[in-house]
Amino acid sequence: MVKVYGxxxxxxxxxxLDWLDKHGVAYEFQDFKKWGVAEERLIAWAKALGWESLVNKRGTTWKQLDDEVQSSVVDAESAFPVLMEKTSMIKRPVVELGDQVILGFDEARYAQAFNIR
Incomplete structure (x- = not known):
């Protein structure tokens, strides 16, 4: 089962989600705002992608953080509590496809991952 987080x-x-629907890909969606994100998920995603890739430093949420909080995010251990509290700071969507984790949306990458021509 494909899981989409965002x-x-x-x-x-x-x-x-529109792309997945258009191509008939069944998925389960978890909204960060409603359900939050478990540290176990962040650990798994960081293992696959690196913790740095999960932190959206271009977004409004990051920019609104105090300089002290921003400068304290230096590794997974310091990033995860901030990401769990401020879920909108996680780059999205995060798609779990078996053991593969895809971050963001790119049509070509999705087509390849889902074997769609």
Missing amino acids: IKNCSTVKKA
């Missing part, structure tokens, strides 16, 4: 009103998440 925020329902995020434009990138909407594009990804």
Whole structure:
């Protein structure tokens, strides 16, 4: 089963979900805003992608953090509590496809991952 994590009103998440729907890919969606994200998920994603890739430093949430908090995010151990509290700071969507983890939305990458031509 494909699992998609993100925020329902995020434009990138909407594009990804629309693409999955259009190509008949069944998935389960978990909204960070409603359900949060478990540390176990962050650990798994960081193992697959690196913790740095999960932190959206271009977004409004990151920019609104105090300089002290921003400078304290130096590794997975310091990043995860912030990401769990401020879930909108996680780059999205995060797609779990078996053992593969895909971050963000790119049509070509999705087509390859889901074996769609």
